[in-house]
Amino acid sequence: MMLKADYPLERFSTLRTPFYYYDTSLLQRTLESVRAQTAAHPSWKVHYAVKANHNPVILKQIASAGLGADCVSGGEIQAALDAGFPPGSIVFAGVGKADWEILLGLEAGIGRFNIESTAEMHVIAQLAAERGGTAPVSIRINPDIGAHTLAGITTGLAENKFGIFHGQAEEVIREILTLPSLRFCGLHFHIGSQILDMTDFAALCNRINDLCNRLERLGLPVGDLNVGGGLGIEYGHPNHLPIADFKAYFDTFRSLLPPKYPLHFELGRSIVASCGSLISRVLYVKEGLAKQFAVLDAGMNDLIRPALYHAAHRIENLSSDGPEQNYDVVGPVCESSDVFGKGIVLNECHRGDIIAIRSAGAYGESMASQYNCRPLPPAFFSE
């Protein structure tokens, strides 16, 4: 929990804005909550989705807590290795794995390649054979399950580019079993992100059970099950609900999937979103014709989620207890979409006030760019 009063305003006053500020004790409590929900299952493994936040300090803290890493590029594999994630705990997904990325994974000895097409399967088989080794692979299944989330972040529908259609699983498993440089290890799923409705995960479990039953009837192996990530957080209530509902999430899989399968999870947002805030200053309060704008020194290059997905983050004026007013909170970037929120209620803003954009620890710093030749935002950590 980060109440307004908990932010170190004095420290912030010496720092150039914008920057990311991470509450590492909240991250620690979040990791402990994950551990509490999974400790009774030695065959379960939680992999942290590195793309949510690849800041090295954050990665090291998560690696120290014993999580594995879920990577979607060679760069992320390298970042995970550098942060101390054991190679065997690294899983690698993505529809477009380049040869150098596959080779990096093979050389490092990562735990799993989640293959997304038969074309990719043949390339991995060939590269592994050339090195005289074997590659551990799972099939990423497209379960054709829609998640009730933003259209830009649903991934498990047949129309999405991800995975191999569930009806083709048996023929792909049969082919993997004929390729001596591949070792078939299991099935992988990931239906989307920011999912708060557990019935979406229940629908995934039903699909998984149908598929596993079919494979077993055919005498084919299932291996382990990686159910992906996607658990959402409460962007509207960062102080009341700072830790995601891991109990409801893990209970869903605990109750709906047979215990004989080892389970893997890939959580990103729910681990790191709440612990990060984007801190900026009000540059100008601008009176428009019908509304007033709070113009910040942070922009869409620092935090693109509002512009990209119309995502709503809670915004707070840390410097003011003045009367509440409505503002359109905007950045300085030369795009009309550079808006953090419209009609946002803030304590009265003045030039120089410190503004916190909350729950920005996931898909914030990791998606920052230098658009408009703006410097990348630095990161600072609670003490």
Ligand SMILES: *Cc1c(COP(=O)(O)O)cnc(C)c1O
């Ligand atoms: C992005 C991603 C995740 C993590 O998603 P969150 O919504 O951040 O939990 C997990 N698995 C795969 C394959 C992903 O691409």
